[in-house]
Amino acid sequence: MNTLDYIKKVQYDDLYDRPYGEIDYLLLAELSYLPFDDLVSSSFATQQASRLVELAPQIPKDSSPLMTERYQLLEAMVASKRYKNLKLMGFENTIDPAENVQFSALVFCLKPKTFVVSFRGTDDSLVGWKEDLLMSYQTEVPAQYLAKSYLQQALEALEGEIYLSGHSKGGNLTIYAASQVPADLQEKINQIYSFDGPGLHTSVLNSSDYQNIHEKIQRYIPENSVVGILLHSQAPAQIVQSTVRNGLSQHNTFTWEISEHAFKQAPELSAESQQLEATMLQLVEQVPDQNLAEVIQTFFSILEEGGITSINAFLQWDAINSVLKVIQSSQTLTAQQRDLLFSFGQAFLQLRQKVRREAPKKDS
Secondary structure (H helix, E strand, O other): OOHHHHHHHHOOOOOOOOOOOHHHHHHHHHHOOOOOOOOOOOOOOHHHOEEHHHHHHHOOOOOOHHHHHHHHHHHHHHOOOOOOOOEEEEEEEEEEHHHOEEEEEEEEEEEOOEEEEEEOOOOOEHHHHHHHHHOOOOOOOHHHHHHHHHHHHHHHHOOOEEEEEEEOHHHHHHHHHHHHOOHHHHOOEEEEEEEOOOOEOHHHHOOHHHHHHHHHEEEEEEOOOOOOOOOEOOOOEEEEOEOOOOHHHHOOHHHEOEEOOEEOEOOOOOHHHHHHHHHHHHHHHHOOHHHHHHHHHHHHHHHHHOOOOEHHHHOOOOOHHHHHHHHHHOOOOOHHHHHHHHHHHHHHHHHHHHHHHHOOOOOO
C-alpha cells in the first residue's frame, strides 16, 4: 500500500476519531508542492483561509513528470471526507535563480487551533538542487533564512497545536527554522516531521537552540536514501521500505510502503546508501569550504552552459563525466580531496546510470 491507497483506506475516518499520524503529515508535505500562487492568501488569519475542495478546480496543471502523482494525490484528498475540508493559508513562494533561492511554504488548518506549517521541498528546477548542495559549506542558505523568518511570523500569529512538515529540502527547512526561532516560540511547536530531508551544518547541530527542539523531530528516510543522508543529523531516522531499488526513485515518497497506519520499516540503510553517506561526510569534513564552493559552482556552470535547467534533463544528459574531469584537473585541491570528490561524483554517476537503466521499466 502506498499513500494513494492509504487515502482511500482512511477516507471516511473523522479527524477527531483518528488524529493525524506520520502518513497524514507526509501527505501535506507533498500537497505543498502544488502551485497555489494567487489562490491561497498570504495571511495567517483563518478567516482568509481557503478550503482544499474549493481550491482544487482552480489549481493549474503542471505537466512535469514529478508532479503527476501529486495531482492524483490532490484528486484523492478532495474526494475524501478526511481531507477535503482542510483550510489553506499563509502561502509564500519565492524563486530567484540569480540568488540561488527556491522557497515556498503554507499553513494547513486541520481543525480549530490545530495547524501544520509545511515547507515545500526541492522541485525539478536546477536552482533548488544547487541550493541543497550549497548547504554543505554555507551555515545558512537563502531558503533557510526565509524559512526561519516565515516560521517566526507563523508562530507569532497562530495559537494552538502547531506541527511542522516537509519533504526533501522542506524537511531540512522544518528543522533548521525550528532551531532558529526564539525559545518562547519553539515551545509552541508540538512536533517536527522531516521526510528524506538533508541534514544540517554542524554549527547548527552544536547549538543550544537546536537542542531545544531535538526531541520533537520525527525523521524518515528510505532504505536506499540519497538525499536524506546528506550532511550531518543527530535525530535518529526511521528507515522506510520502498517498492523500488534505486535511491533517486526512492526519494519519491509515493514509492514508500505502508502497513495499516504506519510506514513499513527496514532494519537499516542499504550498503550503497551507507557508502554514499560516509563519502559525503568525509567530503564535508576534509574539503575546505572555499574548495567545495569552487567545485559546486563549476558543476552548475557546466550544466547551465549546456542548457540544462532541470534535474530530469540532467538525468538524460552526460554532464557528470565533464564534472569529474574538472575535479581531476583542479589545481587547488589536494590529492586526497580530489579522490574524495571524484569518488562522490562517481557514486552519483552510478546512480544516474541506474536511473537510465530502470527508466523503461514500470516500478511496481
